[in-house]
Amino acid sequence: MVSICFQSPTLSTSKNYPFSSPRTRHPLLRVTASRSSYDVFVVGGGIIGLTIARQFLTGSDLSVAVVDKAVPCSGATGAGQGYIWMTHKKPGSDVWDLTLRSHQLWHNLAESLNDAGLDPQELLGWKKTGSLLIGRTSEECVALKQKVHELSEAGLRTEYLSSADLFQKEPSVLVDDDSGAAFLPDDSQLDAHRAVAYIDKGNREFAAEGRYAEFYHEPVTGLIRSEGHGTEVTGVQTSKRNLYGKKATIVAAGCWSGSLMHELLKDCNISLDVPVKPRKGHLLVVENFDSFHLNHGIMEAGYANHQSASASGLDVDERMLSIFMTATMDTAGNLVLGSSREFVGFDTEADEFIIRCIWERAAEFFPKLRDISLEDFIRNRQVRVGLRPYMPDGKPVIGSVPGLQNLYLAAGHEGGGLSMALGTAEMVSDMVLGKPSQVASSTFWVKGRCG
Secondary structure, eight states, rough: BOOOOOOOOTSSEEEEEGGGSSHHHHHHHHTOOOEEEEEEEEEOOOOOOOHHHHHHHSSSOEEEEEEEESSSOTTTTTGGGOEEOOTTOTTTTHHHHHHHHHHHHHHHHHHHHHHTTTTHHHHHHHHHOOEEEESSSSHHHHHHHHHHHHHHHTTOOOOOEEEHHHHHHOSSSSOOOOOOOEEETOOEOOHHHHHHHHHHHHHHHHHHTOEEEEESOOEEEEETTTTTOBBBBEEESSSSOEEEEEEEEEEEEEGGHHHHHHHHTTTTTTOOOOOEEEEEEEEEBTTTOOOOSSSEEEEEEEGGTBBBBBOOTTTHHHOEEEEEEEEETTTOOEEEEEEEBBBBTOOOOHHHHHHHHHHHHHHHEEEEEOOOOOOHHHSOOOOEEEEEEEOTSSSSSEEEEEEEEEEEEEEEEEGGGGHHHHHHHHHHHHHTTOOOOOOGGGOSSSSTTOO
């Protein structure tokens, strides 16, 4: 029996998501400290902000506090699919090295848990499934063969699968003579909520030493500067108090980073436009799914081009609406189907038309989905809606803010926040501490990209 129910990432009641349960939400608030001064303040409790905090806590002796207008995992992080894949990345692109470094750090974390006798699947939702980038035309398969060559040249384990090989790997996928796939056996996936819960729990262990605190449900409203109007940022004002950061203040507020920076800088006489804006996405989650099993994470080859969708009354050109197929099976046995992209501001309401498009697109690849009544699906569903932090040039903005000392920005990862989180955290920490970067950081700097 298939059960699908509606879910908002901020109002979830599913047992699979730790931050939706009152039993786990309240302990997060208990690490709020009475003092208001720390070495580092991180604005944003998503995966980027929490991993930055973790990096300082584990890699230095600095104290850290996280401040957020809501609670962890309540934005794009909590609505994501959780894949840690290189299959759709291009060697030599601006984000290649950062993504590769971050994936290695995720793998190292999973291995360290395993070495300690802990279960990375239970704690992180970690599954080393491998990934399949599937083509269904001869043109797509030619491009996939070239992609396999490029990925192999870049040092990744990968192979091209013919239609017969693809069917052996994934019998649930509709395969014909023109089908093929790029296969990366080392790609993995996480459960975002479990991963955030693990990271936040680890951060909170430093609270007893006085090195960590969380200030949730406290929107940041302004910057505190030296001598009132100086160029050194010494902390932030929230809706409830002043919080002082001796070493650094880091804005990692996801899709809200652009509008937040605009507000924070309006009294600083600094002309800086951070073009991060929300890009809405939908995912469908089919619970208790037993019609077929997925052995790997799956994505259609047209992912980068974004399957276009249109409907009467929708201004698709303005919204830039696209639908493409991604499919994973999480550690609870739920089938997770994606996905959509569109620009509609900060709207997070589920869209009936897009839900139908995702379902119908997935059914083109998985024929057994056609046996499930779409009407039953609409009446009883689970939909994740999130706002990806989009940057026009397709790469995150990471670095110091020109004209102000001790203020840093880490945002604009769009759908790759979980994927690039650990590498981003390492990069930010190295910047603040004056250490050599493991990955060249100049391509991500604020200067020259935020006019």
